[in-house]
Amino acid sequence: MNEQYDVIVIGGGPGGYPAAIRAAQNGLKVACVDEWRNRDGGHAFGGTCLNAGCIPSKALLESTELLHRARHEFAAHGIGVSGVAVDLAAMQKRRATIVKTMTGGILALFKASGVVPVEGHGRLLAGNQVEVTGFDGSKRTLLAKDVILASGSTPLRLPNVPHDGRRIVDSWDALEFDSVPKRLGIIGAGVIGLELGSVWRRLGSEVTMLEALDRFLPMADGAVSKEAQRHFKKLGLDIQLGAKVARATVAGDRVEVVYTTAAGERTLEVDVLVVAVGRRPFTEGLLAPDAGVTQDERGFIRVDEHCRTAVPRVWAVGDVVRGPMLAHKGKEEGIMVADLIAGRYGEVNYRVIPSVIYTAPEIAWVGQTEEQAKAGGRSIKVGQFPFAASGRARAMESPAGFAKIVAAADDDEILGVHIIGPMAGELIAEAVLAMEYSASAEDLQRTIHAHPTLSEALHEAALAVDKRAIDSINR
Numbered sequence: 001m002n003e004q005y006d007v008i009v010i011g012g013g014p015g016g017y018p019a020a021i022r023a024a025q026n027g028l029k030v031a032c033v034d035e036w037r038n039r040d041g042g043h044a045f046g047g048t049c050l051n052a053g054c055i056p057s058k059a060l061l062e063s064t065e066l067l068h069r070a071r072h073e074f075a076a077h078g079i080g081v082s083g084v085a086v087d088l089a090a091m092q093k094r095r096a097t098i099v100k101t102m103t104g105g106i107l108a109l110f111k112a113s114g115v116v117p118v119e120g121h122g123r124l125l126a127g128n129q130v131e132v133t134g135f136d137g138s139k140r141t142l143l144a145k146d147v148i149l150a151s152g153s154t155p156l157r158l159p160n161v162p163h164d165g166r167r168i169v170d171s172w173d174a175l176e177f178d179s180v181p182k183r184l185g186i187i188g189a190g191v192i193g194l195e196l197g198s199v200w201r202r203l204g205s206e207v208t209m210l211e212a213l214d215r216f217l218p219m220a221d222g223a224v225s226k227e228a229q230r231h232f233k234k235l236g237l238d239i240q241l242g243a244k245v246a247r248a249t250v251a252g253d254r255v256e257v258v259y260t261t262a263a264g265e266r267t268l269e270v271d272v273l274v275v276a277v278g279r280r281p282f283t284e285g286l287l288a289p290d291a292g293v294t295q296d297e298r299g300f301i302r303v304d305e306h307c308r309t310a311v312p313r314v315w316a317v318g319d320v321v322r323g324p325m326l327a328h329k330g331k332e333e334g335i336m337v338a339d340l341i342a343g344r345y346g347e348v349n350y351r352v353i354p355s356v357i358y359t360a361p362e363i364a365w366v367g368q369t370e371e372q373a374k375a376g377g378r379s380i381k382v383g384q385f386p387f388a389a390s391g392r393a394r395a396m397e398s399p400a401g402f403a404k405i406v407a408a409a410d411d412d413e414i415l416g417v418h419i420i421g422p423m424a425g426e427l428i429a430e431a432v433l434a435m436e437y438s439a440s441a442e443d444l445q446r447t448i449h450a451h452p453t454l455s456e457a458l459h460e461a462a463l464a465v466d467k468r469a470i471d472s473i474n475r
């Protein structure tokens with residue numbers, strides 16, 4: 001007899017596993033099917049984010065930032081250190097242990113909430129049936145009233161840049177290097193490229209980044225991207241803009257990269273080349289031909305604003321559907337769908353999704369940039385506060401960067417918040433909450449912020465919107 005569930009989730013990443021847990025919290029009988037295989041062949045829930053993305057990258061960013069601070073900032077505190085040494089094996093072991101703990105945690109959460117974990121490949125058949133192929137090749141069919149597709153994404157490859165996992169690698173490989181490449185090339189100066197570049201630069205690699213676009217971090221506010229570029233240069237990242245990679249070849253123990261610039265063709269020689277040019281939706285073997293789910297020209301599963309596919313009671317969430325490829329976006333979609341299935345209210349506010357780049361200084365934003373707000377024809381006011389004027393940032397020896405608020409000139413509503421500086425990724429949460437409640441700059445002005453904290457930068461930026469900042473000169 002076929003196993004019958006209320007909800008089957010295909011994919012156990014940050015889109016799928018929260019959907020499964022919320023559906024179980026809603027009293028439904030739930031299975032979560034996942035086929036992730038780690039490099040050692042073992043299975044773990046958590047998808048790209050926990051196994052090969054958000055979590056391992058943050059572990060290495062933290063370790064290498066500490067190293068950087070020990071080498072470059074401790075002296076300013078009057079702390080002399082000598083013989084600072086890196087044990088890369090220990091650093092990588094810590095990264096792997098964090099990943100193992102976090103992915104193991106999902107199984108514990110499943111157990112506590114009653115979600116049935118199923119290891120193997122899931123394939124949607126017609127009639128809301130899911131065929132599961134186990135790692136041993138065995139097949140069984142599960143039935144569900146509702147199916148949630150959360151199969152995620154996979155790194156984009158470039159034609160003529162053949163991945164071999166050793167000399168030409170992707171972001172996952174680059175998180176698991178067991179030695180520091182002397183010369184590291186990175187194609188793509190996006191979020192992932194910059195985070196990986198920072199890690200290996202701090203560990204001693206000479207890092208060259210080739211970016212096809214002429215503008216640095218085009219999705220960020222112009223003032224933020226300008227400030228960020230200055231700091232990455234100071235760190236020693238050689239970021240070449242307007243450099244479009246045409247091909248790369250491995251010759252012995254080095255890689256030759258050919259790219260075009262406005263001035264003509266150029267060649268770069270590196271020891272290892274990371275391809276970090278973005279990700280594509282992953283749907284290999286996911287949909288039987290008669291399953292009825294449709295995809296757009298780029299392979300994303302087509303959904304409406306509530307993540308409904310073309311097939312009744314089949315839903316899709318996370319990186320496999322339109323929108324930013326971010327773990328928290330997938331999580332909110334998964335929770336929304338699980339609530340809608342249970343007949344509850346569910347909604348995702350796509351206008352208020354924060355973005356964070358976990359470099360030093362950290363970069364975070366939510367809502368519209370100054371350029372976007374202006375292009376939208378809205379009359380705006382802008383307030384900015386430098387961390388150099390923050391007592392807490394000074395005490396932390398982290399005075400770089402600023403917080404910036406873009407507000408509507410007419411009704412004072414906050415349209416966007418942009419932070420580059422210490423703990424920006426944490427600070428942005430207040431801005432997200434403010435925007436979720438359609439707060440005005442004045443609402444933030446009248447909210448008491450503890451002193452001395454980094455969060456005062458947001459308070460002061462809100463005051464600066466009306467040229468009423470206290471702790472910095474109003475311009």
Ligand code: FAD
Pocket residue numbers: 010011012013014015016033034035036037045046047048049050052053054055057120121122123150151152153171172192282284285286317318319320325326327328329330358
């Ligand atoms: P995934 O996490 O890709 O999970 C999909 C799961 O489904 C996988 O386990 C896959 O094996 C499984 N699967 C696929 N098809 C099937 C099938 N047919 N049957 C069974 N199982 C299947 N985002 C952030 O928000 N913050 C960050 O700091 C961040 N850092 C990142 C760093 C790196 C290096 C990378 C690569 C990504 C990072 N991301 C970050 C992006 C984030 O990882 C993704 O947005 C997120 O993982 C998407 O979640 P998902 O559940 O949609 O897909």
Ligand code: AMP
Pocket residue numbers: 158187188189190191192193210211212213243244245246276277278279
């Ligand atoms: P992201 O989508 O944030 O991961 O960033 C990927 C970056 O890679 C984008 O900024 C792209 O412009 C860049 N990119 C894509 N293809 C190439 C290429 N062939 N050469 C150089 N950069 C590229």
